Amino acid sequence: MNLLFQQQQKHVNGVMKTIASQMNRLEKEASQRQSDVMNIRKHFWDEVKVNTDTFDDFLETIIGLRQEAQALAVSQSTHQHAAKRLDVLQRMQNIPYFGRIDFTEQGHSATEQIYIGISSLMDEGGEDFLIYDWRAPISSVYYDYQPGPAQYKTPEGIIYGQLEKKWQYLIRAGELQSMFDTSLTIGDEILQQVLGKGTDKYMHSIVATIQQEQNRIIRHDKGRLLVVHGAAGSGKTSAAMQRVAYLLYKYRDSLNAEQIILFSPNAMFNSYVSNVLPELGEENMQQVTFQEYLNHRLSKEFQIENPYDQLEYLLTTMDTATRVAAIQFKASVRFFEVIKSYKESLGLSGMLFQDIMFRQKSIVTAKEIAAHFYSYETSLKFHHRLEKTKNWLLTQVKEFEKREWSRPWVEDEIELLSNEEYHKAYVYLAKKKGFNRDSVTDYEMEPKMLARLLVHQKLKPLKKRIAALHFIDMKGIYQQLFTDTALMQKLLEERLPLMWEAICQITVDTLEEDKLFYEDATPFLLMKELIQGFQTNLSIKHIFIDEAQDYSPFQFEFIKRLFPIAKMTVLGDFNQAIFTHASGVVNFDVLQHLYGQEEMEVINLAQSYRSTKPIIEFTRQLIPQGEHIIPFDRDGEQPVVTQVANEEELHLDIKAKVEELKGLGYQSIAIICQSAAESKHAYEALTAIEDIILLKNSSPKYEQGVVVIPAYLAKGIEFEAVIIYNASVYRDESVRRLFYTACTRAMHCLQLYSVGQPSSFLQKE
Numbered sequence: 086m087n088l089l090f091q092q093q094q095k096h097v098n099g100v101m102k103t104i105a106s107q108m109n110r111l112e113k114e115a116s117q118r119q120s121d122v123m124n125i126r127k128h129f130w131d132e133v134k135v136n137t138d139t140f141d142d143f144l145e146t147i148i149g150l151r152q153e154a155q156a157l158a159v160s161q162s163t164h165q166h167a168a169k170r171l172d173v174l175q176r177m178q179n180i181p182y183f184g185r186i187d188f189t190e191q192g193h194s195a196t197e198q199i200y201i202g203i204s205s206l207m208d209e210g211g212e213d214f215l216i217y218d219w220r221a222p223i224s225s226v227y228y229d230y231q232p233g234p235a236q237y238k239t240p241e242g243i244i245y246g247q248l249e250k251k252w253q254y255l256i257r258a259g260e261l262q263s264m265f266d267t268s269l270t271i272g273d274e275i276l277q278q279v280l281g282k283g284t285d286k287y288m289h290s291i292v293a294t295i296q297q298e299q300n301r302i303i304r305h306d307k308g309r310l311l312v313v314h315g316a317a318g319s320g321k322t323s324a325a326m327q328r329v330a331y332l333l334y335k336y337r338d339s340l341n342a343e344q345i346i347l348f349s350p351n352a353m354f355n356s357y358v359s360n361v362l363p364e365l366g367e368e369n370m371q372q373v374t375f376q377e378y379l380n381h382r383l384s385k386e387f388q389i390e391n392p393y394d395q396l397e398y399l400l401t402t403m404d405t406a407t408r409v410a411a412i413q414f415k416a417s418v419r420f421f422e423v424i425k426s427y428k429e430s431l432g433l434s435g436m437l438f439q440d441i442m443f444r445q446k447s448i449v450t451a452k453e454i455a456a457h458f459y460s461y462e463t464s465l466k467f468h469h470r471l472e473k474t475k476n477w478l479l480t481q482v483k484e485f486e487k488r489e490w491s492r493p494w495v496e497d498e499i500e501l502l503s504n505e506e507y508h509k510a511y512v513y514l515a516k517k518k519g520f521n522r523d524s525v526t527d528y529e530m531e532p533k534m535l536a537r538l539l540v541h542q543k544l545k546p547l548k549k550r551i552a553a554l555h556f557i558d559m560k561g562i563y564q565q566l567f568t569d570t571a572l573m574q575k576l577l578e579e580r581l582p583l584m585w586e587a588i589c590q591i592t593v594d595t596l597e598e599d600k601l602f603y604e605d606a607t608p609f610l611l612m613k614e615l616i617q618g619f620q621t622n623l624s625i626k627h628i629f630i631d632e633a634q635d636y637s638p639f640q641f642e643f644i645k646r647l648f649p650i651a652k653m654t655v656l657g658d659f660n661q662a663i664f665t666h667a668s669g670v671v672n673f674d675v676l677q678h679l680y681g682q683e684e685m686e687v688i689n690l691a692q693s694y695r696s697t698k699p700i701i702e703f704t705r706q707l708i709p710q711g712e713h714i715i716p717f718d719r720d721g722e723q724p725v726v727t728q729v730a731n732e733e734e735l736h737l738d739i740k741a742k743v744e745e746l747k748g749l750g751y752q753s754i755a756i757i758c759q760s761a762a763e764s765k766h767a768y769e770a771l772t773a774i775e776d777i778i779l780l781k782n783s784s785p786k787y788e789q790g791v792v793v794i795p796a797y798l799a800k801g802i803e804f805e806a807v808i809i810y811n812a813s814v815y816r817d818e819s820v821r822r823l824f825y826t827a828c829t830r831a832m833h834c835l836q837l838y839s840v841g842q843p844s845s846f847l848q849k850e
């Protein structure tokens with residue numbers, strides 16, 4: 086062991102001592118705070134004298150209550166703070182720091198040694214930093230520079246200086262395992278080690294090895310929109326997660342995890358990334374899928390198709406031309422404009438309403454509502470006209486209500502009331518008349534009061550629906566776009582899409598069954614929101630959209646409107662665009678219009694880290710311009726394509742391969758299929774493999790082991806070894822990107838099987 090190493094281990098030991106003593110102190114403080122909290126809770130009411138006899142007594146009671154509540158809140162928050170810090174220190178006990186820079190600030194003679202870890206650590210005197218948080222301004226030098234002139238940004242301005250040396254440390258459980266002077270070593274040793282390791286159920290933080298381009302994403306701080314376009318495995322999701330941690334650190338006084346939302350592809354992905362932030366001592370942001378949002382907003386009215394079901398349909402149905410044409414049109418910017426113009430035109434004509442019915446009787450007909458709506462001046466805003474129509478309808482219902490009081494059905498219903506219902510009504514009316522609990526029996530109920538109450542109760546749901554604007558026939562209005570060709574022609578201002586009649590047919594048929602195709606759900610919701618007024622969320626400050634190539638222009642526009650004050654970070658890879666609406670789209674140009682060019686910055690990530698060099702060299706040939714993807718220089722086995730004669734042979738071979746891979750120590754092995762249908766078939770044929778798991782769209786968690794999974798669900802996730810179940814089924818150009826996505830899930834080993842001739846994508850030109 087050389088002297089330098091020994092000195093460094095000594096330094097680690099010193100830091101570990103400080104961590105231990107700070108933990109000791111904090112543990113005492115945390116337990117003291119906890120008992121404070123329990124004490125205050127236990128004696129809360131002893132400390133407050135409740136007296137409401139006079140106004141002054143009442144005021145005193147309120148003040149007393151408030152003081153106690155405040156004391157409780159302070160103790161609770163100090164306890165939480167101490168517990169959170171303890172959790173971070175516990176993590177630092179394992180890895181106190183991972184890097185160091187020796188930096189000489191311009192105008193200073195001394196060179197400072199800056200150690201970098203997941204959080205800052207002060208010395209016992211609280212004067213000097215022993216460790217700097219990786220998110221501190223000075224730490225960016227570690228990620229951005231090689232030895233030589235360097236600079237970093239602080240709130241006070243730019244600091245210039247000289248980076249003398251840069252060190253990487255591998256410390257585990259407080260023991261220094263290795264250290265590298267990165268100005269001397271060639272290649273990134275630690276990154277090599279990290280990438281060469283296995284994976285587990287969760288994605289891990291990458292703070293020790295963040296690369297320069299990734300650091301730009303993490304620390305990006307200007308404009309409303311950051312777009313990251315990066316190759317498969319280039320660290321887009323990783324950068325996004327560290328960016329959340331960075332934002333939570335930088336804006337800790339004004340931003341919390343609740344104000345950040347990550348739109349992710351599915352529940353399994355959510356579980357896969359759920360550990361990164363806690364690993365860094367931060368709370369997880371909110372995670373949702375767009376489908377969850379659509380369901381939340383529309384599932385009362387419709388059964389909404391899931392995007393994976395849409396894709397599964399396209400992958401497993403023979404004639405999909407109409408559906409493909411429908412998807413491409415409905416996801417287009419053109420259709421977005423159509424919906425907007427449609428809303429404008431509805432101000433003049435075309436609004437459809439529903440009859441206001443009660444006990445199979447019409448109170449106001451749809452035609453009368455339309456006539457009323459259009460009787461208002463068009464100079465009045467659309468929403469005001471709607472509001473006025475709503476109030477007019479409520480008045481109509483009120484008048485109707487009075488007429489109903491004396492109808493025979495009311496008497497019949499009163500007779501049918503159970504004793505309990507009768508008593509409830511009696512007490513309610515008595516209380517309304519001013520009788521209290523003790524005097525309620527003195528009340529003499531007039532029968533007409535009961536009749537009024539009954540009619541009122543019966544009409545309540547109807548009034549509620551009117552107040553919520555449910556008298557608008559949204560389905561009919563949307564359907565109109567597909568039944569009135571002249572209207573669509575006028576709104577579109579150009580030729581109708583190919584197969585228009587067939588598109589109309591499938592759309593109308595589906596709507597009639599109260600179902601919404603996935604491609605209709607966002608346009609429908611947009612139209613509904615434009616008509617009813619947008620429900621916006623003003624508390625969210627940052628939105629992250631991962632796998633953004635799967636979102637249509639509609640969805641972007643929609644999300645922007647939904648979160649009007651939020652900044653957006655969009656991450657995606659068009660080579661993995663597997664949904665039909667995106668076929669042919671190769672970049673995020675459409676996003677330029679979202680906030681304007683000046684608010685948008687695009688960062689490209691060309692280097693790919695997930696897979697070994699031979700795997701990346703193999704997969705990049707599958708896509709156009711794949712040569713721009715730069716593999717990280719990590720060696721491994723060449724991918725192998727095995728052609729078999731029939732399914733029987735296929736299953737025998739795959740089973741043997743899985744056993745072999747397990748023998749080599751691989752713990753996460755995926756058998757990737759083209760569709761869910763193929764996955765089910767493969768799973769049933771391979772059940773002899775011990776503990777094999779079938780992963781489906783509905784699987785809530787990412788499971789480790791030997792899994793069978795459809796390619797579209799494997800997106801965003803990675804496996805130590807990937808077996809492509811049958812490479813011969815990827816023939817059509819429309820599944821090229823799906824095939825690429827499947828192959829790029831492999832970290833160390835990629836094996837492809839093919840029953841008969843393999844996919845033409847594998848034939849070298």
Ligand SMILES: Nc1ncnc2c1ncn2[C@@H]1O[C@H](COP(=O)(O)OP(=O)(O)OP(=O)(O)O)[C@@H](O)[C@H]1O
Nearest residue numbers: 291294295296317318319320321322323694695801
């Ligand atoms: N700087 C880094 N240091 C260590 N590991 C990294 C780094 N960047 C990426 N990785 C690793 O590379 C793998 C791929 O990263 P990630 O999943 O973030 O990529 P991605 O661009 O989102 O991929 P895809 O688009 O294929 O889903 C992960 O295992 C991640 O930990």
